[in-house]
Amino acid sequence: xxxxxxxxxxxxxxxxxxxxxxxxxxxxxxxxxxxxxxxxxxxxxxxxxxxxxxxxxxxxxxxxxxxxxxxxxxxxxxxxxxxxxxxxxxxxxxxxxxxxxxxxxxxxxxxxxxxxxxxxxxxxxxxxxxxxxxxxxxxxxxxxxxxxxxxxxxxxxxxxxxxxxxxxxxxxxxxxxxxxxxxxx
Amino acid sequence: xxxxxxxxxxxxxxxxxxxxxxxxxxxxxxxxxxxxxxxxxxxxxxxxxxxxxxxxxxxxxxxxxxxxxxxxxxxxxxxxxxxxxxxxxxxxxxxxxxxxxxxxxxxxxxxxxxxxxxxxxxxxxxxxxxxxxxxxxxxxxxxxxxxxxxxxxxxxxxxxxxxxxxxxxxxxxxxxxxxxxxxxxxxxxxxxxxxxxxxxxxxxxxxxxxxxxxxxxxxxxxxxxxxxxx
Numbered sequence: 001x002x003x004x005x006x007x008x009x010x011x012x013x014x015x016x017x018x019x020x021x022x023x024x025x026x027x028x029x030x031x032x033x034x035x036x037x038x039x040x041x042x043x044x045x046x047x048x049x050x051x052x053x054x055x056x057x058x059x060x061x062x063x064x065x066x067x068x069x070x071x072x073x074x075x076x077x078x079x080x081x082x083x084x085x086x087x088x089x090x091x092x093x094x095x096x097x098x099x100x101x102x103x104x105x106x107x108x109x110x111x112x113x114x115x116x117x118x119x120x121x122x123x124x125x126x127x128x129x130x131x132x133x134x135x136x137x138x139x140x141x142x143x144x145x146x147x148x149x150x151x152x153x154x155x156x157x158x159x160x161x162x163x164x165x166x167x168x169x170x171x172x173x174x175x176x177x178x179x180x181x182x183x184x185x
Numbered sequence: 186x187x188x189x190x191x192x193x194x195x196x197x198x199x200x201x202x203x204x205x206x207x208x209x210x211x212x213x214x215x216x217x218x219x220x221x222x223x224x225x226x227x228x229x230x231x232x233x234x235x236x237x238x239x240x241x242x243x244x245x246x247x248x249x250x251x252x253x254x255x256x257x258x259x260x261x262x263x264x265x266x267x268x269x270x271x272x273x274x275x276x277x278x279x280x281x282x283x284x285x286x287x288x289x290x291x292x293x294x295x296x297x298x299x300x301x302x303x304x305x306x307x308x309x310x311x312x313x314x315x316x317x318x319x320x321x322x323x324x325x326x327x328x329x330x331x332x333x334x335x336x337x338x339x340x341x342x343x344x345x346x347x348x349x350x351x352x353x354x355x356x357x358x359x360x361x362x363x364x365x366x367x368x369x370x371x372x373x374x375x376x377x378x379x380x381x382x383x384x385x386x387x388x389x390x391x392x393x394x395x396x397x398x399x400x401x402x403x404x405x406x407x408x409x410x411x412x413x414x415x
Contacts, residue, residue, distance in 0.1 A: 159401070
């Protein structure tokens, strides 16, 4: 994991998305049985994909103005549960990934940019492409990390913002933590 | 066609006067109590009748046949897409969609085989709801339609217009037409299985989740994927 981070430190965000995706696809192609093995799939996601995401930022964005209302303990618990939920959802999504290829769209960016959207398209066997856009931010140490993913134009952060907002408005932050924990059981 | 334009004009004036565009999904859902009721009705209907039928179809019908069926309906919606390409003045998409329909309808035996996709001719994937959006009219309130699910005032009108140009509606035999319509719905339901599993995994509240996803998806289609940054 450390090695992966170091290796990416000088890499452009689109190249990073491409190398990580290609690596994961190659692992899946070499050993398709992983798709049917939840534990192995989870490990693949944890080791290859997760180091490229900033879950703290993602949770903060999904919380919106409610983030400031949460205590540091609540913030930590939310980030942890949100991360787990996304890993589970992601492994479910990957399990459907069969015989698909990924198109990587070139990124036009300035050297000074610190916030970019990397566009990819998953081509399905039936010819329908599913666009997947990664919103990425450059950290102080020069590494790029994704803080939002939009699938077919549906942003994860925006989707969860509506959901989180509803729960917090009606029942408070602790109830949201509980609901996420219940979801992750 | 005349009625179509009257409806469009009526909705246009309605949307422009009341609700231009909505930033947050919640603001775009003044009918939430009614919508939730219909949503719950749809779920029950789906659970006991619709989904079992689709599952049976999915299990019994051989893969190549299912693909052929999907392709035929896809071809029909490519025809509808042509109309929206014209309305939105998108010549590249128009060329692609015409080429797709011409090729798939003839060489592809009435759309059973999709020859255009492997040749790299992409689907325009337009519909009249998008066309109305393209000309600057907001989605209006979010709607959940009985049996049909998520929609909006704009998409409801779009659906009505698309229905006028539906090649299936030109099938003269009523029993054949009804069978085809039913088959189309089942085919679409089968196509939703993966997304449904994903949503059940991801959503805290399925109603909110689906509403947000639907409104974002439609907006993204109107903008052809060029989602404005927040």
